[in-house]
Structures are given as C-alpha cells and as structure tokens.
Amino acid sequence: MESPSLARQLESIFNPGPVAVIGASNTPGKWGFNIFSRVIASAAVRQVYPVNSRARDVLGVPAYPSILDIPGPVELAIIVVPVESVPLAMQHCVQKGVKAAVVITAGFGEVGEEGKAAEREIVRIAREGGLRFVGPNCMGHFSTASKLFTTGEVGENAIREGPIACVSQSGNFGGYILRRGAEMGVGFSKFVSTGNEADLHLEDYIEYLAQDEQTKVITTYVEGLRDRRRFFTLAKEVTRRKPIVVMKVGRTPQGAQAAWSHTAALAGEDAVHDAAFRQSGVIRVEEIDEMFDVAVALIGQPRPRGRRVAILTGGGGFGVVATDACVRLGLEMATLPPETLETLDRQLPPRWSHGNPVDMAGTSDMSYFCLGTLLKSPAVDAVLGISCVGYPSGPAPERIEDPVTRKLAEHASAMAQAEAGLVDGLVERVWRYGKPLLLADAPAGRRSPAVLALQEKGIFVYPTPERAAKVLGHLVRYGEYLADTNG
Numbered sequence: 184m185e186s187p188s189l190a191r192q193l194e195s196i197f198n199p200g201p202v203a204v205i206g207a208s209n210t211p212g213k214w215g216f217n218i219f220s221r222v223i224a225s226a227a228v229r230q231v232y233p234v235n236s237r238a239r240d241v242l243g244v245p246a247y248p249s250i251l252d253i254p255g256p257v258e259l260a261i262i263v264v265p266v267e268s269v270p271l272a273m274q275h276c277v278q279k280g281v282k283a284a285v286v287i288t289a290g291f292g293e294v295g296e297e298g299k300a301a302e303r304e305i306v307r308i309a310r311e312g313g314l315r316f317v318g319p320n321c322m323g324h325f326s327t328a329s330k331l332f333t334t335g336e337v338g339e340n341a342i343r344e345g346p347i348a349c350v351s352q353s354g355n356f357g358g359y360i361l362r363r364g365a366e367m368g369v370g371f372s373k374f375v376s377t378g379n380e381a382d383l384h385l386e387d388y389i390e391y392l393a394q395d396e397q398t399k400v401i402t403t404y405v406e407g408l409r410d411r412r413r414f415f416t417l418a419k420e421v422t423r424r425k426p427i428v429v430m431k432v433g434r435t436p437q438g439a440q441a442a443w444s445h446t447a448a449l450a451g452e453d454a455v456h457d458a459a460f461r462q463s464g465v466i467r468v469e470e471i472d473e474m475f476d477v478a479v480a481l482i483g484q485p486r487p488r489g490r491r492v493a494i495l496t497g498g499g500g501f502g503v504v505a506t507d508a509c510v511r512l513g514l515e516m517a518t519l520p521p522e523t524l525e526t527l528d529r530q531l532p533p534r535w536s537h538g539n540p541v542d543m544a545g546t547s548d549m550s551y552f553c554l555g556t557l558l559k560s561p562a563v564d565a566v567l568g569i570s571c572v573g574y575p576s577g578p579a580p581e582r583i584e585d586p587v588t589r590k591l592a593e594h595a596s597a598m599a600q601a602e603a604g605l606v607d608g609l610v611e612r613v614w615r616y617g618k619p620l621l622l623a624d625a626p627a628g629r630r631s632p633a634v635l636a637l638q639e640k641g642i643f644v645y646p647t648p649e650r651a652a653k654v655l656g657h658l659v660r661y662g663e664y665l666a667d668t669n670g
Contacts, residue, residue, distance in 0.1 A: 530552055
C-alpha cells in the first residue's frame with residue numbers, strides 16, 4: 184500500500200473531518216476546557232468528540248471515556264492529557280485509525296532525559312501506526328479556510344483570513360506574533376506552533392505551505408534548524424515561487440543557549456545561517472513588525488527591477504531621513520531625467536527642491552500627481568513617499584458648533600474623501616509601471632480614508648521612513664535573487 188504524501192498527511196491537521204479532543208474538560212482554566220471550547224466554537228459543520236473518562240458530557244456535548252468508544256471515524260485528535268497518559272492516548276489513536284494528532288501536553292524532550300525517553304516512545308507508537316503529529320509541548324494551530332482553531336492565543340474572531348502563513352517554534356511567542364499581526368491588519372491563512380518537533384519538523388510545514396494555494400507568503404519564527412541541509416535545499420526551491428520570511432533568533436552565544444534550553448533545538452552559528460539564508464532566497468528579519476511589514480509588501484507590491492529610488496516628501500527633513508535610510512541599505516538615489524523634472528516643474532511652485540528627494544514645498548494637494556510622475560519615470564525603480572498621503576478626515580463637521588471650526592472640518596473631510604478617490608488611479612500606476620510604492624506617515628495620517636483604502640489594496644503605510652526603507656531594501660534584494668535564479 185502506498186504511503187500518503189506529506190501534503191495529504193498535513194491536510195488531516197489543517198483541514199480534517201471529525202475531531203476528538205482527548206482530555207476535554209468542564210473546568211474553566213484547564214487546558215482541556217480551553218482547547219475544547221476553541222474547537223467547538225470554530226468547528227463549523229465538522230463532528231467534534233470530547234474524550235473524558237469521568238464526565239458524561241463536556242460543555243453540553245456527549246463525552247466518551249476513550250477515543251476507542253467513539254462510534255464514528257476520527258481524523259484528527261487533540262491530546263491535552265497529563266504527560267504520563269500521552270503514550271496510551273497515542274496508542275488508542277493508532278488503534279482507532281486516527282490520521283493525525285496535535286499534542287499540546289508539555290513535559291517531554293524539553294525537560295530532560297526522562298522526558299526525551301517518553302518523547303521517543305510516542306514517536307515510535309505514532310510511526311508504527313502511520314500517524315503524524317504536531318508537538319509535543321505546543322500551543323496549537325489554526326486554518327482560517329477550514330475554520331478550525333486549537334490555539335487561543337488570539338481569539339479566532341480577531342484573526343482575519345488572508346494569504347500569510349506563520350510557523351513558530353515557540354508557542355508563547357507565536358501567540359504574540361499573531362496578536363501583533365492582527366493589530367497590524369494582517370490576514371492569515373494558517374498557523375502552527377511546532378513545539379518540540381518530535382515528529383513533524385519545521386521543514387515539513389514549509390513543504391506543505393509551499394503547495395497551499397491560500398498561502399502566498401510563509402513567515403517563520405525559528406530558534407534552531409534540526410536538518411539544515413533539507414531546510415536550505417527546500418527553501419531554495421520554494422523561494423523561486425513563494426517568499427519565505429524568517430525571524431531567526433539566537434544571534435548571540437547567550438541567545439543560542441537560550442534557544443537550546445527552550446526547545447532542545449540546534450541553534451548553530453549565526454553567520455552560517457545568515458549566508459545560507461541569502462543564498463537560498465530567504466528573507467531574514469530581526470523583529471515581528473518587520474516580518475509583517477515585509478510580508479504585506481511582498482503580497483501587495485510588484486518586485487523592483489533595480490535599486491534606483493525616488494523619494495517624495497511633504498517636507499525637507501523627511502527627505503534627509505529617508506535618503507540616509509536608503510543609502511545605508513545599499514539603495515541608490517535615482518537621478519531624475521530632464522523630462523521628469525520638467526513635468527514636476529509645471530505643477531509645483533518654483534521653490535520645490537528640483538531634484539531627488541522631491542520636496543513639494545508644502546503643496547500636499549499635488550502628491551498624487553508627483554507620485555504618478557515618479558512611478559512613470561524610466562530612471563526610477565521604486566518610489567518612497569513620506570508624509571505625502573493620508574489627509575486626516577477629522578471629526579464629523581455636523582457635530583461641531585463653532586462655525587469657523589466647522590468650516591475647517593468640512594474642508595478637511597472633503598479633502599480626505601477626494602484623496603480616497605485618487606487611490607485607484609495610484610494603485611493602477613504601481614502595477615502598470617511595475618514599481619513598488621512604499622509610504623510612511625505619522626499615526627494620524629495612517630488612519631485617513633485614503634490610507635485605509637490603500638491598505639485594502641495591499642499598499643500599507645508605515646509609521647517611519649526607516650521602516651519603509653527597510654522593507655524596500657528587502658524587496659530589492661529578493662527581486663535580485665529572483666532575477667539571478669529564474670532569469
């Protein structure tokens with residue numbers, strides 16, 4: 184009999200049929216309560232069975248003393264029993280014909296030799312029965328397509344469906360990653376906390392996600408690679424068609440030691456990882472916000488064809504800051520050709536900067552014209568706009584009693600709505616000319632109707648010029664990698 188493919192095996196985890204929660208509980212605060220309540224809340228139309236040897240029902244759902252007592256088939260088991268009970272639970276899963284499991288329970292390889300022996304035992308049982316599992320010592324997973332959530336670090340209602348997958352070797356930090364992504368407006372396809380990776384490893388999830396149609400960008404939090412050769416061989420093949428963004432910790436000897444004690448991962452030398460990431464097209468970031476900054480840009484922006492950047496600002500100081508940031512990252516300040524300068528000169532006041540960066544000299548109403556002109560310029564590969572979009576809409580004019588303040592609010596509201604109407608044309612130019620547009624503005628501007636409309640179309644506005652420039656640097660290097668490997 185032919186063994187199932189990895190994709191089919193992991194489909195039983197992310198898109199299963201009937202699910203059993205072994206260790207489901209009626210006691211709030213217990214893992215069995217938390218996990219089962221999440222599963223039944225997000226299970227849609229699938230059948231969910233609680234397994235509890237002492238209760239007749241769990242949260243109103245009839246319970247079974249063993250998974251073997253469940254009358255129908257079970258495809259996925261979530262195991263939350265004490266560590267000493269996990270081997271028997273795994274054995275029962277094999278006898279039942281369960282295809283996959285998520286082992287939440289901790290106390291295995293991460294705690295010492297006795298735990299390592301117990302971990303080897305559940306691996307032996309699972310492999311003899313052809314069962315694949317996540318963990319142990321993990322914080323669960325989810326799939327927004329199948330509506331199944333076993334992790335409660337972020338409520339499923341806070342998670343938007345989208346094209347970004349996240350694989351984390353840390354459960355607690357993985358939850359923080361999800362919360363931060365949700366706050367930033369990121370949409371997720373799938374998430375998994377890999378735990379100790381006793382059976383399924385980081386590389387298995389990447390291989391699966393590379394084939395997942397919903398996932399457009401794979402993001403990962405990595406403490407150590409157990410199989411470096413496989414990771415980098417796989418990454419080199421995957422990154423040609425789907426980006427991989429990695430936050431790899433353990434840069435210092437002390438951090439590497441902390442990673443080892445945390446998940447028993449092999450942290451390795453940071454310089455070796457850095458070089459291998461570059462050679463395999465993996466985008467390495469240092470912070471969570473940077474991870475999602477880059478991920479949303481990879482989805483919503485074209486790849487730059489070169490390193491020449493044009494900067495548009497609403498004030499001279501922003502231009503200096505943005506220029507420094509770009510040059511430090513190895514980007515080049517574009518020399519604007521005469522025809523581009525003449526086009527700008529016809530619309531901007533005489534006091535404009537007449538060069539790159541383009542300082543509009545206070546004429547913010549011309550920002551969309553200037554952005555379009557720079558995107559069109561043959562000497563420009565990418566455009567960085569600082570404080571040049573996002574007219575704040577302010578309070579509702581009809582709620583303001585003072586006539587002068589109300590008049591100003593009416594003007595601000597009209598300007599904000601008019602600017603929002605220009606978004607479609609700007610986004611069309613980004614894709615017509617095949618050049619990324621990176622924008623930065625202060626928090627007030629980033630809440631404007633135009634900025635929200637841009638974000639819906641995949642062009643996010645970053646809070647500082649440095650963050651926008653850093654994203655552009657990643658886009659440029661990834662574009663160069665694709666040109667070298669695919670061209």
